[in-house]
Amino acid sequence: MENSEAFERHHLLIYLVKWLPLAALVALLAGTASAFFLFALEWATATRIAHRELMLALPLAGFFVGWLYLRFGQQVEAGNNLLIDEIHDPKKVIPLRMAPLVLAGTVISHLVGASVGREGTAVQMGGALADQLTHVFKLKSEDRRILLMAGISAGFASVFGTPLAGAIFGLEVLAIGRLRFDSLLPCLIAAVVADQVGLLWGVHHTHYHIANIPGFNAWIVLAILFAGAVFGLTGRVFATLTHGLSTLMKDSIGYAPLRPFLGGIVVASVAYFFNADRFIGLGIPGIVDAFAHPLASYDFAVKGLFTIASLGTGFKGGEVTPLFYIGASLGNILAPFLHLPFALLAGLGFVAVFAGAANTPIASTFMAIELFGADIGVYAALACVVSYLFSGDTGIYRAQRKAQAKHQATLESNW
Amino acid sequence: MENSEAFERHHLLIYLVKWLPLAALVALLAGTASAFFLFALEWATATRIAHRELMLALPLAGFFVGWLYLRFGQQVEAGNNLLIDEIHDPKKVIPLRMAPLVLAGTVISHLVGASVGREGTAVQMGGALADQLTHVFKLKSEDRRILLMAGISAGFASVFGTPLAGAIFGLEVLAIGRLRFDSLLPCLIAAVVADQVGLLWGVHHTHYHIANIPGFNAWIVLAILFAGAVFGLTGRVFATLTHGLSTLMKDSIGYAPLRPFLGGIVVASVAYFFNADRFIGLGIPGIVDAFAHPLASYDFAVKGLFTIASLGTGFKGGEVTPLFYIGASLGNILAPFLHLPFALLAGLGFVAVFAGAANTPIASTFMAIELFGADIGVYAALACVVSYLFSGDTGIYRAQRKAQAKHQATLESNW
Structure with missing residues (x-):
């Protein structure tokens, strides 16, 4: 007893001495990468808006991104899924090139106005940079798992400014x-420090x-349960269609490279000729609008289609910010039917479609x-839990393991 | 694929139709029980303060509580641990008498000033009342697990007014x-509704x-990591001593019945002759003080000893509110050494010793x-994660399963 306690204390101290600095280092790398990525994204978006004709370069830019990954990135093309797979079953250190490739691919995608996000980029840069420490410190497979999780947490936290969400x-x-x-501790430290x-x-x-x-009141709860189901089904349809188009x-x-070339032709021609500029790129102004005033009823669907056409054909960046847009604009239009403030429903949709x-x-x-304060x-x-139940087993991350049926009472002694 | 999707949708609807009303019913029972318990507690505390000599009845009251459980409550004496065991390995519906017994035992304990809490009572009433629905609706063992978890969530949420904490x-x-x-959904619904x-x-x-x-800033993080370790070690010492005294x-x-009789003699004589009234009972004024002004350095330790003497000998009520007291007053005295506001450290100690x-x-x-807002x-x-790491494997709930080493990189494909 005494011995095992002493051993455990010893072990805990080693764990802390090892992981506090390592997590901080991961945070430094991932937080810096996210910062420069966000600056590049700001530049790309401003440039695109200043030069509307840039969107006509969507097909060519798509071809170039596709060629980049074909030529240099076949090992890292699985992106977030590769990270998740390596955490479950560590085999080989993630090639460092994942970081510059996804950064370049995303900035190019945004420069020409593909409807893509940014969390994929931040998470992949965080994960790939973190994993390089495996070589530097000669870490074991068990440690790589923690390193990769911390990298994901740090990337997510720093790109959205949400450290607790990133850690979890x-x-x-x-x-x-x-x-x-x-x-838990390495992910939390990495997230908090990377955000800072x-x-x-x-x-x-x-x-x-x-x-x-x-x-x-009872009505609000029922209304939010209903909205949560709609958000979950929307997330499910989005994931299914994106995977479906990608497979097709x-x-x-x-x-x-021909795939994003084609995707670029579709996105560019629709956006250019129908003046659908609000649906391309990251879409932050559209998200902000959803909190401020009522939107058109088709907003969320159009943004969804633009995003599916962009991501499903191979543009880079990730799903999450478009999902925020889809959720916020869907919540916005659900609000009057549910007799609830549209900013509240926009906020719930923002997080719940993603959830x-x-x-x-x-x-x-x-x-x-x-993002919205403790009162929400x-x-x-x-909204998030119901959305999670309604989204089925088809998530945006194919590599996610299915640990458990979502809604089933199970008797299981395996904890 | 189509069939399995249809089956899944069907299954989800059955799950919702079953669990939304059941969770609400659990909430109604547990929330009502908590409300009346809190009113009774308020009465007991006010009566004790108005009649200081009541604390001299601690030994007799202890004897009576012990006799009550010996005579009527042997099956339910394990309390929270019985609930946890039944969730892991459902055998037999919790006898309804768990609810009135723990209610009576706790109110009597508080009337004479034992240093005990209230979460044990709320959780046991919630769990026992919830489990009675097993008979009413002829539920299976798998469903009992959910029912019991929802009862715990509802009891915890309604006694502290913290629905999210209760759900999780x-x-x-x-x-x-x-x-x-x-x-997740039944627990969340039960917690939210019970609170309301x-x-x-x-x-x-x-x-x-x-x-x-x-x-x-960097100093705050390091200071909170240090404080978190102190909070965790304190929680560990508290749990170890309480279990140790109980076993002894x-x-x-x-x-x-002689055990709480003896415990009552010790608590009553120390409290009465040393005028240590602030350390008996629930201790809410002491907790509020910890947020308002600097406390004596021995406060947390004295409260700890009073609580260990009360719970370890068999008074009823639970550990959590005394742990809030211990944590808040410990945080209060750590604050000046860490150059941080004492209200902040009191709040962190409040939750982290418990964590x-x-x-x-x-x-x-x-x-x-x-309780304290999103900024904390x-x-x-x-603080909570570090405290969790430092508290070791000895928690206040012995029935808790050890699913995983707290701080160890493990390669495990079993998700």
């Missing part, structure tokens, strides 16, 4: 229905404001609290 | 190092205020946000 995301994204605590590193570099995150969060393109077009599509209800609840906590939790 | 507590308390999502039921009955929860949450009493005194002793870092982080989130998470 790195644990929760790995498997559906179960959360393991073994890397980004702020020190001068990053500004968009602020969203929900003026009026109504008090609790891979099956029917052998030469990879369903990524199967991360707890990280998403923390995100709502970090219970409503966000209800 | 019901899942997180079951095992160390892992959290399963299968009952309590408020509708007119319950008021104490408000704690942290005026000044300082911005982030059981081994050396065969007739159960360590109960092994529930995520529920405790939510609790901090619900990251600091609370750091």
